[in-house]
Amino acid sequence: MIRFKFLFPGLLFLTFSFGCKPSNKECEVPTGYEENLTSINIQRMEGLFFEELSKEKMLENLEAYPQFSKAMFANMGFENQEQLAEELLLIHQDSGMVELYQEVQTYFGDISKIKEDLEVAFAGIKYHYPDYTIPSIYTFVSGFGSDLIITEEVIIIGLDYFLPNDHKFQPVDLPNYILRRYNSAHLVPMIITAISTQFNKTKLSDNSLLAEMIFYGKSYHFTKTMMPCTADEFIIGYETGEILGSYANEEMIWGHFIENELLFETNPFIIRKYTGEAPFTDEISPDAPGRIGRWIGWNIVDDYLANNGITLPELMEQDDARLIFKESGYKPRRP
Template identity: 35%
Template sequence: MRIPILLLSTLFLFFGCKPQKCEIPQEIAGIPVEIKAERLEQELFRAKSKEEVAAFLQKHPLFTNHFLQRKRYASEEELVNSLYGMATEPNLQQLAQQVDKRFSDLNGLETDLENAFKHLKHYYPEAKVPQLATFITGMGQDLYLDDSLLVWGLDFFIGPEAKYRPPFPKYILYRYDKPYLVPTTVLLLSSRYNETGPETNMLSEMIANGKSLYFAQKLLPCTPDSLLMGYTNQEMADVYYNQERIWGHFVEKGLLFETNQFKIKKYVGERPNVPEIGKQCPGRIGAWVGWQIVRKYMEEHPDVTLPQLMAETNAQKILTASKYKPKKQG
């Protein structure tokens, strides 16, 4: 799945780069949302005693009760000992230094997330904006989200220069880098709004993933597709150029109504590639196709709101009404 060099460069510019003049409409920019991260990892790793760790827990009850799940510990002392062990562990201290260096300034990330929640409240005025906290989890958890609290496990997102990295394959590890932090957060947020039906076939999984990606696209309109999908620029160019061939594979092989979960995961789940379509076809291609179907559906039906889309559980209805039929490129 390779494409001509001249066309490739054009596609890189179109799909792989952030729009140069991306401005948020004033009616959205003016929505009052303010996000400022609490750098809790810095505070914890400054602790020199168990008493200071205990004071840290008392100071941050929301974080302690929600993220650390205080109730799971037999006693307060057990939780204090656990955190003190983290704060004084040499490898984690080194990791904390790398986090400080990589994330010395969160202003850009805070602004991007702030704008995402402004868009969210534009579409869902009653939506709650959680407090943002950062932490080092020792590769325990990358993200945490509930109505009140959002936690970024920054040690996951240091990037390729990190001494310690999450224990994931390379094709997944690629997405654990700073530029993917906000897009990954918004994709996680989408799960709180994405209604799904009882069907568990290929099409329903594709559309469910497509709705999540479209949700992220609407909340992050200035973010390139490559960061939302987690594909390289080369992969993005390839899949757009080969869209007709990819869709043809699903149709000709009768895959849309496949119910075998193992086969569904081959196309929608995490894989380095999908050799059933082509050696260079990236994993999660079914999610990408679902995104294109949802995009076409929304283009065909401009009266449909984002909340209405996310509440729609009939995947077949979305496919039929989208009139999705990609044409051969080149």
């Protein structure tokens, strides 16, 4: 079993070579993105459903915003709008929900940073995919019922999920290793990674670990392309030390995959050990972060683009994971 070694002299080098990408002060939005910058409108729905409530007002809001209402409340299973309005009235008058709403209003009174980050990311998508239509975007307080609802037509952000990690209100159904990713710094990368699935082609017949690794690698590369000034940890959801430790031990991690002949493994249980949510990848080391197969997949995809001179749309259209791996020429970096 491999133990990760965090050697400070090595970390200094890794931070420069592989670690966190440039900060916003050092990073420039790629040429061509600017001409696709468009001011987006984020509709704040929480006030409409929490302030000065009555059944009549609730019904009016449901009817006035059918796209939002259908996406947000369709799964509640009520037969008609009147029953739904009555239930929402009860929920949103609950003292705990009212306090949660007030806390969200305090912390997210200004969402200009979210708006700016989304505008840059959408400009990137429009640059690579000119026919892309930006969805309608809403914010809401879901009572920790929905973090993000994302379709080709709509994005709904459950702002309560993205309160600071030390806030007294936290979702109770998420373990700490996942919960730490639920904050405003990770919000827009989560959205763009979810959107990437619209473009990420895969072979349905390939159920291998390699195919899953490449799928996630393409998703993270997509997000990094659209958000080049965002550090890697906010894209993949690792702590900075986890990224640095992974680079420091990349050769040993890769050796584990090769020695155990894992790349073409099709057992779902084994695949989940390397790409599924977990606090660490115990099969490699208790110090190895969870989802390490996704991180390796990201590196393979980066090398594939670097060595083949293809465009992002060509990458996302390529559904042959084995070809991507073969033509990547991937080799672990040596610290």
